[in-house]
Amino acid sequence: MQTYHIFWADDEIELLKPHILFLEKKGYTIHPFKSATEVLDALDEANCDIIFLDENMPGMTGLEAIPHIKEKKPNTPIIMITKSEEEHIMEEAIASKISDYLIKPLNPNQILLAIKKLTENKRLVSERTNMSYQQDFRNISMAFSDYMDHEEWTDIYNKLIFWELEIEQSSDNSMSEVLEMQKTDANVNFTKFIKENYVDWLNDPEVDKPLLSHQIMKEKVFPHLKNSDQPVFFVVIDNLRSDQWKVLQPIFNEYFNTEEESSYFSILPTTTAYSRNSIFSGMLPLEMSKHYPDLWEGEDSDEGKNNAEDAFLERQLRRNNLDIKWSYHKIKQLNQGKQLADNINNLMNNQLNVIVYNFVDMLSHARTEMEVIRELAPNESAYRSLTKSWFMHSPLLEIFQKLAKKDVKVVLTTDHGTMRVKKPYKIIGDRNTNTNLRYKQGKNLSFDEDKVFVARDPKKFHLPQVNVSTAYVFSTEDYFFAYPNNYNYYVNYYKDTFQHGGVSLEEMIIPLVTLQSKNGK
Structure with a gap:
């Protein structure tokens, strides 16, 4: 068992002898001192694991000693001990970054618990x-x-x-x-x-089913527009997985109360072109292509697939008889996020404000293409950490901080998740086959059906069918599609990257959260 050394400074240290003996029987080595100055001198000669510091000592008080101790041993935890229950002393001690605060008279088990929290908590x-x-x-x-x-x-x-x-x-x-x-x-x-x-x-309208992409605005956003005078902010952070949301959630909890936390299922393919267009149109892809051919861009088009989200949204609002003031903002660059943060006050006159923030999707693509990002995020834990680090220094956090000061409702979600792919899966298609690694759409596709989900009749999947023989093939688990030609290079380049478009828990089950500002008046 590791021996822990504890420096204990108190001008009445002899009265604490019973506590010292108790701790020594528990295996701790206690070094008693009668003043803060003695502790500071001792720290020049030796290290310790914890410092107990009485607040009210003659000469240098405990509070006065803290900055000097921090200067010498910034990482050594300090436990403040005092007879005083005055709030300002507690606040000053906490502001000095102490590790714990104990009030006399001391209880031996109270002291032991404080030590164990610091020395054995992780174990x-x-x-x-x-x-x-x-x-x-x-x-x-x-x-x-x-x-x-x-x-x-x-x-x-x-x-x-x-x-x-x-x-x-x-x-x-x-x-x-x-x-x-x-x-x-x-x-x-x-x-x-x-x-x-x-x-x-x-x-099947009678079957039990989850909430799907094309239903979330009607079910989770529009009711707030009809039942409240609060401005509603609908925020879509592209490509945000549920585990990434859980890492960000404590930050949101500082500013918002969570009214509802749930999940919905992304439609297939789990890509921006299908799932996010489905969110804003309130339709499945086949219906979008039929009813709004002027807005829909299929796989055979070279145009951007998500350039008409605001137009899709406008038509969905109209279909639902929502004659309201609204705005739509797509953030792809840092300066766009800063401009939106600066413009929050002007958005308060709208009943609905939609914000699409694209950074997390760009991060996943950058991790594929840039070695330095792979080094920064070699695994899922690091990928979550990188997402959190970005958010804490992004204009998006500033946007939420400003919203928290208003009386607003926020509905936060994403369009799909992403899967860390590890195993290649051979598929053959002609030159018109799309390039996505987690799903393929095309004619005369050749593959083994063992590890895929096949839509031979796209209409049943409510997906557009370019040709009579067009099929969709979705990768499952952590597989990704690779062509036989130049196979090894392709596999080595894309293995262990984050991709989306297929069938997995990570891609399909995604967060949907309703937040109410804490400080809004």
């Missing part, structure tokens, strides 16, 4: 996390053998995210490999579920 939390996950591992694995509906699949996915983040934060990652295997197993079974149910969701 104890890791042990508990691993033990709890092992117990839940069995429950999750057993669930795969039963039929689960879309709500149960959402619950399973959220559990896997929860444990992934818990294990990631612990000091013992021994269960990480087990969790990865369970996530793989989950996606194998989720693929079976989608194959059995997806077409029915789109075609």
Whole structure:
């Protein structure tokens, strides 16, 4: 067992002898001092693991000593001890970045708990996390053998995210490999579920189904426009996975109350051209192509696929008899985000403001194309961390901070998630076949059907059919499509990149959150 050294400064240190003996019996080495000055001198000669500091000592007080201690040993935790319960002393101590605050008379177990929180917290939390996950591992694995509906699949996915983040934060990652295997197993079974149910969701009005891309504005945004005078901000952060949202959520909690946190299922293909157009049109892709041929850009078009989102939105508002003032903003560059942040006050006159923020999608593409981004985000944990770092220094956070000061409703979501692909899957198509790695659309496609989801009749999937023989093929689990020619180069370049368009928990089950500003008047 590691021996921890504790410096304890108190002008009445002899009265604390019983506490010192108690801690020494527990295996801690206590170095007693009668003044803060003695502690500062001792720190020049030796290191310690924790400093107990009495606040009210003659000469240099505990509060006065803190900055000098921080200068010498900035990472050594300080526990302030005082007889005073005055609020301003507590606030000053907390502002000085102490690790804990104890009020006399001291209880031995109270002291022990404070020490354990600092010295053994990571070990104890890791042990508990691993033990709890092992117990839940069995429950999750057993669930795969039963039929689960879309709500149960959402619950399973959220559990896997929860444990992934818990294990990631612990000091013992021994269960990480087990969790990865369970996530793989989950996606194998989720693929079976989608194959059995997806077409029915789109075609059978009586079947139980999740909320889908084309329904979210009508179901989750428009009711706020009809039932409240608050401005509504509908924010779509492109390509934001549920695990990335969970990492960002504590930041939002500082500024907003969560009225509703749920998920919806992205339609297939899980790409911007299909899923996001579906959000803003309120239609599935086949209906978009039929009813709005002037706006729809198919796979055979060289034009940008998402240049008509505002026009799609305008027509959806009209269909729903919403004669309102609204705005639409697509942010692709830093200066556009800054301009929008500066313009928030002007948006308060609109009943609906739509913001599409494209950074996370650009990040996933940059990780594929730029070696330096791959180095910064070599795995899922680092990818989440990079997403959080971007958000904390982005104009988007400034936008939300300004909205939090207003009386507004925010509906936050994304259009699809993304999958870290690891295994290549051979497919052959002609030169008109699209280039996406997670789905292919074209005629005369040649492939083994083992690890794909095939739409031979696109109409059943409510997808446009360019030719009579046109089919859609969706990659599943963590596979990605690769052509036989130049196969090795292609595989090495795209393996371990984040892609979207196919069938997986990560791509299809995505966050949908309603927030209310805390400080709005």
